[in-house]
Amino acid sequence: MDMKTLYLVVPLAPLFGAILAGLFGKRIGRAGAHTVTILGVAIAFVASVMIFLDVQAGNTFNGSVYQWMETDGLKLEIGFLIDPLTTMMMLVVTFVSLMVHIYTIGYMHDDPGYQRFFSYISLFTFSMLMLVMSNNFLQLFFGWEAVGLVSYLLIGFWYTRPTAIYANLKAFLVNRVGDFGFILGIGLIAAYAGSLDYAEVFAQREMLAAQNIELFTGTPWLLITVICICLFVGAMGKSAQFPLHVWLPDSMEGPTPISALIHAATMVTAGIFMVTRMSPLFELSDAALSFVMVIGAITALFMGFLGIIQNDIKRVVAYSTLSQLGYMTVALGASAYSIAVFHLMTHAFFKALLFLGAGSVIIGCHHNQDIRYMGGLWKHMKITWITSLIGSLALIGLPFFSGFYSKDSIIEAVALSNLPGSGFAYFAVVAGVFVTAFYSFRMYFLVFHGKERYDQAPHDDHHDDHHHGGTPHESPWVVWLPLVALAIPSIVIGYIAIEPMLYGGYFGDAIAIAPAHAAMAHLKSEFHGATAMALHGMTQLPFILAVAGVVLAWFFYLKRPEIPTFIMQRCKPIYTLLENKYYFDKINEVVFAGGARGLGRGLWKGGDQMLIDGLLVNGSARVVGWVSAISRRLQTGYVYQYAFMMIFGVFVLLTLWIFRA
Numbered sequence: 132m133d134m135k136t137l138y139l140v141v142p143l144a145p146l147f148g149a150i151l152a153g154l155f156g157k158r159i160g161r162a163g164a165h166t167v168t169i170l171g172v173a174i175a176f177v178a179s180v181m182i183f184l185d186v187q188a189g190n191t192f193n194g195s196v197y198q199w200m201e202t203d204g205l206k207l208e209i210g211f212l213i214d215p216l217t218t219m220m221m222l223v224v225t226f227v228s229l230m231v232h233i234y235t236i237g238y239m240h241d242d243p244g245y246q247r248f249f250s251y252i253s254l255f256t257f258s259m260l261m262l263v264m265s266n267n268f269l270q271l272f273f274g275w276e277a278v279g280l281v282s283y284l285l286i287g288f289w290y291t292r293p294t295a296i297y298a299n300l301k302a303f304l305v306n307r308v309g310d311f312g313f314i315l316g317i318g319l320i321a322a323y324a325g326s327l328d329y330a331e332v333f334a335q336r337e338m339l340a341a342q343n344i345e346l347f348t349g350t351p352w353l354l355i356t357v358i359c360i361c362l363f364v365g366a367m368g369k370s371a372q373f374p375l376h377v378w379l380p381d382s383m384e385g386p387t388p389i390s391a392l393i394h395a396a397t398m399v400t401a402g403i404f405m406v407t408r409m410s411p412l413f414e415l416s417d418a419a420l421s422f423v424m425v426i427g428a429i430t431a432l433f434m435g436f437l438g439i440i441q442n443d444i445k446r447v448v449a450y451s452t453l454s455q456l457g458y459m460t461v462a463l464g465a466s467a468y469s470i471a472v473f474h475l476m477t478h479a480f481f482k483a484l485l486f487l488g489a490g491s492v493i494i495g496c497h498h499n500q501d502i503r504y505m506g507g508l509w510k511h512m513k514i515t516w517i518t519s520l521i522g523s524l525a526l527i528g529l530p531f532f533s534g535f536y537s538k539d540s541i542i543e544a545v546a547l548s549n550l551p552g553s554g555f556a557y558f559a560v561v562a563g564v565f566v567t568a569f570y571s572f573r574m575y576f577l578v579f580h581g582k583e584r585y586d587q588a589p590h591d592d593h594h595d596d597h598h599h600g601g602t603p604h605e606s607p608w609v610v611w612l613p614l615v616a617l618a619i620p621s622i623v624i625g626y627i628a629i630e631p632m633l634y635g636g637y638f639g640d641a642i643a644i645a646p647a648h649a650a651m652a653h654l655k656s657e658f659h660g661a662t663a664m665a666l667h668g669m670t671q672l673p674f675i676l677a678v679a680g681v682v683l684a685w686f687f688y689l690k691r692p693e694i695p696t697f698i699m700q701r702c703k704p705i706y707t708l709l710e711n712k713y714y715f716d717k718i719n720e721v722v723f724a725g726g727a728r729g730l731g732r733g734l735w736k737g738g739d740q741m742l743i744d745g746l747l748v749n750g751s752a753r754v755v756g757w758v759s760a761i762s763r764r765l766q767t768g769y770v771y772q773y774a775f776m777m778i779f780g781v782f783v784l785l786t787l788w789i790f791r792a
Contacts, residue, residue: 134185134192137178138211141221142260144174145228149253156246164246168253169232175260176225183218191215193266193330205321212266212329216472216641219632220263220404223479224397228256230613234487235388237610238494242386248288252392255281259397263404268317268327271405275313275369278398279306285389286382295384302378309368309375316361319344323354333411333643340415359412359419363426366402370456373430377715379453380437383445387490390445391483394452400475403459407468411643414466417550420648424464424545425552428559431457433713435563438570440709443500444489447574451526452482454563458541461556466648467544473632474537477625481525481534484617488519491610492578495603502574507583511603516579518614523575525621527568527677530665533625538564539668540633540654547650564673568680576688626661634658 148171152164159167195210211217231252239248258281262274287299317327323339324332332339339358343351366372371379379399383390393399406413406423413419431454438450455478462471493500495512509516525534542564545557605611631637634655644651658664668674687695699706711717765776 134182134190137182138192138213138264139196140178141175141182141225142257142264144171144178145253145260146257147171149250149257152246152253153250156250159246161245164249165232165236168249169229171253172225172229172232172256175256176222176229179218179221179225182213183222186213186215186218195266199269204325205327207269207327208267209270210266210328211264213264214641215638216404216407217264219472219476221260223476224256224259224263227479227483227617228252228259228392228397230483230487230616231388231392234391234490234610234613235386237607238388238490239386244288248285248386248388251281251285251288252389255285255389255392255397259401262401266329268320268329268332272314272317275365275401275405276310278401279303279310279369282382282389282393282398285393286385288385288389292384298378298381298384302382305375305378306368309365311364312361313365313368316358316365319354319358319361329408336411336415339412353416353418355412356416356418359409359416360422362409362412363402363406363419363423366406366460367426368402369405370399370402370460371430371453372402372426372456372460373433374715376430376434376453377712377719380446380449380712383443383449387445387486387493390449391486391490394449394482394486399452399456400459400479403456403463403471403475406460406463407472407642410466410468413463414643414645414648420464420466421550421552422464424461424548424550424556427457427460427462427464428552428556429457430454431461431563432559432566435566435570437709437712439566439573440706441570442503444492444502444505444574444578445486445500447502447570448482448485448489451485451567451571454567455482455526458538458560458563461545461560462541464550464556465541465544465548465553465650466644467541467650467654468642468644469633469638469651470537470540470544472638473628474534474541476628476632477525477533477537477621480617480624481522481532481621484518484522484614484621485526487610487614487617488515488522491515491606491614492519494606494610497603502577504584505578506581507579508603509579512605514605514611514614518611518618519579520575521618521621523571525625526571527681528564528673529677530668530674531622531626533621533623535665535668536625536629536661539664539671539673540629542673543654544650547653548648561673561676565676565680568677569684572681572684573688576684581689581692626665629661629664630658 145168148168151159151167156164192211192213195208197209199207199209201207232249235248235252239245242248255278258274258277260274262271262278265271265274283299283303285299286302287295289295320332320339321327323342324335326332326335336355340353340355342354344354344357345351346357368375379394382393385393413423434450434453434457438447438454441447441450455474459471459474459478462468462474491512492505492508492515495508495515496505499505521532525532528535528538542557542560545553545560548556633651708714
């Protein structure tokens with residue numbers, strides 16, 4: 132098999148599985164549906180490993196698979212760009228997806244939509260692979276929209292629940308806002324560069340950087356800045372950056388396996404991957420990089436605060452995803468693209484582990500998701516307990532765990548940046564370490580340690596389980612096996628990969644960094660190996676803050692649980708602000724949705740009813756009626772009246788003629 136065929140196998144194998152499970156699900160049954168989809172993703176994973184090894188041997192590929200059409204010299208093609216950045220993403224997407232597929236057998240065991248669910252998650256994998264493998268903006272946009280569409284189907288999978296329908300509509304609409312900016316950016320590139328092919332556009336980047344564009348008359352903007360900000364607006368929607376972050380916590384309404392798939396390795400990381408791929412363009416605009424950094428910093432810190440007060444186990448992990456995406460975005464703004472995708476990779480493993488661990492807890496606790504009604508689960512669910520602890524330690528960045536290497540590298544890179552906003556960004560990422568450690572271990576201690584409280588859990592209407600409130604139990608092997616498989620890279624992948632990925636030239640020409648942005652070069656000169664970095668990390672401020680967060684969580688929630696309640700009562704306004712998620716939903720509802728409805732109502736009442744119907748249509752009819760009424764009085768049909776009018780007319784004309792003479 133030649134490599135070009137192998138490239139096609141990667142996205143098409145999951146697509147084939149999705150079609151079989153989706154269209155013939157009833158015929159092939161449950162076992163058939165999960166067999167074909169798991170086999171498809173497993174084939175894609177094995178093919179990705181073979182492609183990775185081939186790329187490591189120096190064989191990259193950039194070419195068209197077929198040309199869809201050509202219009203006015205603009206080629207619309209499907210093509211692949213296979214380089215180290217692509218292969219890293221392919222491995223992460225296919226491996227995490229494979230784990231999620233296996234896990235789903237246990238999690239969705241009793242669900243009537245079993246075959247449909249497998250079809251959706253396999254289709255999601257295909258969409259994400261098309262996105263990361265693309266070599267042009269058309270295919271990138273296709274994959275971008277396809278993951279958005281399938282996420283809509285997955286978040287609203289339980290379509291009889293009003294909350295799920297609300298959540299998937301919200302996700303879809305917020306992503307449309309981001310995608311509007313994204314397609315504007317692509318449109319500007321097509322208009323000014325005359326091509327949608329990455330390589331051709333990057334070859335013209337100096338020309339693009341020299342051009343201005345007037346968005347408002349008399350106010351010139353650098354074209355490259357406008358393009359990069361428009362592209363990043365797309366990333367803000369897909370990667371849930373402030374203020375387009377509001378859809379992600381609500382997307383927890385979907386089943387847990389898709390929470391892991393959407394929020395760990397695939398959809399939300401699409402924006403991070405896209406900005407990294409566009410690094411040759413972003414490097415030419417400090418204004419765009421500064422914008423990226425500040426948006427990421429706001430997301431990293433302020434979304435972390437919201438995780439502190441959540442009681443739904445999945446929502447705590449969702450807010451931690453938001454915060455970690457903020458960290459990745461800050462790294463992009465600091466021109467540390469390789470660190471951003473390194474954190475993307477490490478985060479994919481430990482965040483998928485935490486989501487699937489949360490799902491295992493939900494199964495064990497008979498579909499209770501409220502951490503206030505758990506406690507002491509380590510005795511009943513030992514595998515879930517240990518793997519969740521590993522995931523939590525990786526998330527807070529404990530030295531030697533994978534999250535430490537990527538998160539500490541981000542903090543160091545930001546400290547070296549001299550762009551406007553870098554000072555605020557540094558404060559945000561450092562303070563975020565404490566916040567992350569606190570809310571992560573608040574959840575960990577409430578779920579796995581302390582007094583057992585699961586007998587107090589209120590009944591959940593969605594899951595009429597006759598065991599509700601019974602003794603928790605360990606999940607079946609199809610659930611805990613993916614947890615173990617994800618726990619291993621959560622520990623070791625950072626230690627193994629940091630040197631080649633960040634300082635060993637792994638990415639090669641896939642990432643471009645301008646000489647003026649020297650953070651990565653400076654970090655390389657100070658790097659003395661993964662072990663030395665971890666040992667040095669134990670003396671640094673982030674480690675101290677992480678330990679302080681863990682200790683405070685232990686003290687508050689295991690030793691003195693009355694203190695958080697006391698603080699909450701004393702700081703009611705702050706708690707209310709956090710509970711209402713900074714009122715973003717209310718602002719969107721009142722200002723944007725309400726404004727759109729008000730505008731529509733104004734155009735309907737004022738424009739349609741008053742102007743068009745009232746003035747133009749009905750008004751013109753009334754004028755004709757008035758003219759007709761006057762005409763009727765003159766046109767009576769009596770000859771003597773017409774004779775009188777003629778004589779009167781002649782009299783008036785003669786009078787005028789005499790006076791003029």
